[in-house]
Amino acid sequence: MTVGWRLRQHIFEPLHGLISHSPKLHYWREIEKTQYLPESQLREIQWQRLQEMLGIVAEQNPYYRHQFAQAKISPFDIKTPEDFLQIPILTKADIRRSGIGMITDGYSVDRLHKAKTGGSTGKSLELFFTEECSELRNACARRHDRWTGWEPGEPIAACWGNPHLPTTLKAKLRQALLQPMVYLDTMSVNQVSVTEFVREWRRLCPTLLYGHAHSIYLLAQHLKQMGIEDLLPRGILSTSMMLLPSERKVIEDVFSTKAIDRYGCEEVGLIGCECEKHEGMHLNIEHLFVEFIKDDGSPCEPGETGRIVVTDLVNKAMPLVRYQVEDIGAPTKRQCSCGRGLPLMDSLMGRVADFLQKRDGTSVAGISLIEKTLTCFPGLDQMQIIQQKIDLFEINIVPGKLFSAEVLDDLRRYLEIVFGDGIAIKFFIKKQILPELSGKFRFSICRI
Numbered sequence: 001m002t003v004g005w006r007l008r009q010h011i012f013e014p015l016h017g018l019i020s021h022s023p024k025l026h027y028w029r030e031i032e033k034t035q036y037l038p039e040s041q042l043r044e045i046q047w048q049r050l051q052e053m054l055g056i057v058a059e060q061n062p063y064y065r066h067q068f069a070q071a072k073i074s075p076f077d078i079k080t081p082e083d084f085l086q087i088p089i090l091t092k093a094d095i096r097r098s099g100i101g102m103i104t105d106g107y108s109v110d111r112l113h114k115a116k117t118g119g120s121t122g123k124s125l126e127l128f129f130t131e132e133c134s135e136l137r138n139a140c141a142r143r144h145d146r147w148t149g150w151e152p153g154e155p156i157a158a159c160w161g162n163p164h165l166p167t168t169l170k171a172k173l174r175q176a177l178l179q180p181m182v183y184l185d186t187m188s189v190n191q192v193s194v195t196e197f198v199r200e201w202r203r204l205c206p207t208l209l210y211g212h213a214h215s216i217y218l219l220a221q222h223l224k225q226m227g228i229e230d231l232l233p234r235g236i237l238s239t240s241m242m243l244l245p246s247e248r249k250v251i252e253d254v255f256s257t258k259a260i261d262r263y264g265c266e267e268v269g270l271i272g273c274e275c276e277k278h279e280g281m282h283l284n285i286e287h288l289f290v291e292f293i294k295d296d297g298s299p300c301e302p303g304e305t306g307r308i309v310v311t312d313l314v315n316k317a318m319p320l321v322r323y324q325v326e327d328i329g330a331p332t333k334r335q336c337s338c339g340r341g342l343p344l345m346d347s348l349m350g351r352v353a354d355f356l357q358k359r360d361g362t363s364v365a366g367i368s369l370i371e372k373t374l375t376c377f378p379g380l381d382q383m384q385i386i387q388q389k390i391d392l393f394e395i396n397i398v399p400g401k402l403f404s405a406e407v408l409d410d411l412r413r414y415l416e417i418v419f420g421d422g423i424a425i426k427f428f429i430k431k432q433i434l435p436e437l438s439g440k441f442r443f444s445i446c447r448i
Helices: 001-018 024-034 039-060 061-071 092-102 131-148 168-180 191-203 212-228 243-253 366-376 406-417
Strands: 113-117 125-129 156-160 179-187 208-212 234-237 259-263 269-274 281-283 288-293 306-312 322-329 344-350 356-357 363-365 380-389 392-399 426-429 444-446
Touching: 001 024, 001 168, 024 131, 039 061, 039 168, 039 306, 039 380, 061 092, 061 406, 092 125, 092 322, 113 131, 131 208, 131 234, 131 259, 156 191, 179 191, 191 212, 191 243, 208 212, 212 234, 212 243, 212 363, 234 243, 243 259, 259 281, 269 288, 269 306, 288 322, 356 366, 356 380, 356 444, 363 366, 366 406, 366 444, 392 406, 406 426
Parallel strands: 156 179, 156 208, 208 234, 234 259, 380 444, 392 426
Antiparallel strands: 113 125, 259 269, 269 281, 281 344, 288 306, 306 322, 322 344, 356 363, 380 392
16 A cells, blocks of 8 residues: 555656646645745735735726725725725625626636535535636645645545546546545445445545544444444544534544544635644635634634635635635634644634434435535525424525526425435525524534
């Protein structure tokens, strides 16, 4: 296995990068070094990139030209973080309403990567970005993956919903040569699927376990019940939802290693990540300008909770300036003992997802189900699933432009395939789905 991953890291992947002209490896090697720069120097780099982005959006982006003109703002007036507060906050509703009107001049939609995400709030969102942006984000994620102890080229085990499995010989060969993976599909977690996952794990011997926080916890519970104790990754990386302390303990006990928690979103990529010291989440300030904003629009003091607002410094094709990600967190002035200059955020609040239940005891990850439905069914702007009983579901829907009765019929049939015939499904059309009093959005709720 040692020879295998070294061949991938030092021969196959560099060769693939050379053929594809990808900037990922060059950029990754660069940020492996810059993470240890003093925070003051990293802040200078961040501010320079922010000013560059503001110049681009003010001169070349039709959406922001209009926004800046309405607010009577010039990018040349933004000289401090306090000045930056003048720019209006961007919401998911703004993005959905403006659509391709947010594309910067000179970029063709047909040549951009397109992504549609349900997100942590269950709201459908369409995004566009360049190949370069995608590869820079991948490079940054790789740097943080290594904080777990994993090395590039080593196999990975993933707990993920609707995984894109290789089906052709070419795709299978590419995965084997570049990044071997074994998946546990969180759309169906039961003893049969876990048993198959364990078999594949033992064959591939992954060194990193990656996936939805609660999905990894559910896997750990199954392994504990099945008496399986030989799945021992070097690192665990949890993401997509809050890693609760009680769940972290079970995960770390079963896998005999510490879990590292990651926070990000499809819209801007990685926002923050724990390191091996577990003293908070390092903010990805080389790619993002991150703010914590109180209800009155002013910045949070260290330790105060507020809305997380981010500006993407990488995606020039569809810039997101002062984008409210609909999560809540708190900044801090503490410094991590790891020696990295990347600043910390103190805590993250605002991502909660429940697993839903089938009659046979199989669990279905709410995040996977929402992602699947919002990306596959047209006309769904937002959705929330509430399982009142084992065979009774209430579905709250905020309809979009392409919504129709046929969409509900298709959605009903899909849910019957997932949960079994004979379930009762009640649809409720809403103008909006509100967060809980804590500010958290829950896109799936199980009341069994």
